[in-house]
Amino acid sequence: MASDQSLERERDAIIAALGPVADGIAATFGPVCEVVIHDYRSPEKSVVAVAGAVTGRAVGGAMSEIGMRVLARGDEAGDELNYLTRTGGGQLVKSSTMVLRDSTGVVFGALCVNLDVTAVNQARTLLGALAGHAGPGAGTEPPVTTFGNDIDSVVDALVDAHLLRQSQTWAGLDRARRLELFRSLDERGVFAVRRAIEQVAVRLGISRASAYSYLSQARATDQTPEGDPT
Template sequence: MAHTKPAPGEEGFADRMLEAMKPVIDGLVATFGSNCEIVLHDYRRPEASVVAIAGSVTSRHVGGAMSEIGLDLLAQGDDAEYKLNYVTRTSDGRTIKSSTMLLRDGARVVGALCVNLDITELRMAVAAMTDLIGQNDPAPPTTLFSNDISDVITTVLAQEEERQGRPLAYNTRQSRQQVVRALDKRGVFRFPQAANLIAERLGVSRATVYADRTAVKQETAPPQVEG
């Protein structure tokens, strides 16, 4: 009896899809050259989402973690959409142009194919030309690419601190809960190590972080209807 391949939504489909994508990424890097990196992510295991990688722009390896951009997409669940042609900077100052194309098993988001192009040298050439014509573009935001999800969580915390304009440890209880709400929305709490990292950054105990999160969730919970 012939074995049929699983269809979308059936057990094993996501694994087959990701496996089928692996040979493709080498061909894409060969086409775009040494300044290109293609990363294949399995969003079902965000702490080690990188299942295949070709090229070396972000210095990650198989078994590495997703970036905070992937974390944001993961937090959006199945409503997430492609994130195309966005520009960020690495921690060492290089400029990266990227696209993240989501992979779905039916309606469910299970992974992503990410294209990263190092356009640092191109931007330097553009800067020289724009200097002549008197135009300046704002610097793109910095994105941390790391193999360790703890580094990604720390980066998200730093971003929230930058938005606040002051160290998170000086926040009032109300401001602290606003931070916890923002972090929860970005999906940070799905990782076990998040509470310790957040507590350290806020200058409070882990129990306080969980209490703040409980309070935030109670604020947003729908009212109970008595029968």
Template sequence: MAADETAADPSADELLASCARMVPGLQQTFGGICEVVLHDYRRTDRSVIAVAGQVTGREVGSPMSRIGLSMLRRGDDADDDLNYVTRLPDGRVVKSSTLLIRTAAGRVVGALCVNLDVTELRGFRQILADLAGTGDEGEPLRSTTFSPEPDAVIQEALADAETRLGRPLTRLTVAERTEVFRRLERTGVFQLRRTVPFVAERLGLSRASVYNYLARVRAEDAPEN
């Protein structure tokens, strides 16, 4: 989904404006455990254009998370992501749904996200499971950062790559560095404007080298005609 194409679609602004009017009402329906966030996918570094409630701490002008960037990377072929569970850096557990907003032509221009802080509810479930003697192993949780600053989203992606490799990002072989770029590209994080200089600094590379690695992994991952 090209930003210049969606920006030229006059229906996109009307769609997002209509959704923005629904944000406060949706949030009040679920109460204090709920946060509703509206994203304009045409502006990744400041995609949040409306928010009600306080769960992830975001505000108008905040960037997309890695989950949103990953959906954006799939373009118009992306699907709604419903009822997924994440763990925030402070340990709270959030159940979310991301509903894509499309123009009449099917072009994705934004997303409406509903986040529910279910930390205490999960605690009650565990108590009931213990009382019933059934136990509760629980499902694996995604971990993600929601931040008003794009740098935090980029830092999270780099920290995840470093953890997976088990080595500092400044001490990688060419093959390992290529794999880092492949992982970063697949998360969609390079859609944020500050990613290239940020990655160059963290990996001890020039910006030209970053672009070279990025071009290489994009060429290798490009579908064959």
């Protein structure tokens, strides 16, 4: 069995070898392409290499909620290919996230390819209108994804998006929906990030102790705790 040190060297080597690959992919597709290499051993600053510029991230930046979802799934995570999302600035982005595994099968990072297809989508809409067909707006809109160099902004966006879907403030949520919020954030890998529980508490305007209590209750599967923290 490989030692911890040899596995760390192996992971370092895989990431280093992917650097030229990222540069090559970005150069092939041009200015609409961005390739990001993530090292999940440092979740708060997972971006270790960036080629191209679509989401505005830099080395030392944070993962998006997509990365958090991969992190939450751990070694069960699989590749997520050819999905659409939208940046906060309105860009339509087609992406693929390919997990990185070491020789023991442990997921430790990801290679992400992002293509800005905004102009392509606009051209398709125009051509569809000229041809008399319904545009892509008739379908489901891609979800908005927060891409940022600051992990706090990503956590805040996830909390805010959940509250927006509920059309409620934290104070307006009943106990079941509060637990649902914490369960949803946990499933998305938010609490795998260091200090995320404190960040969520601040965003919701509750104490850290209350946030830990809600998280503990949300994770419980066979008990119904009494009381409701404030």
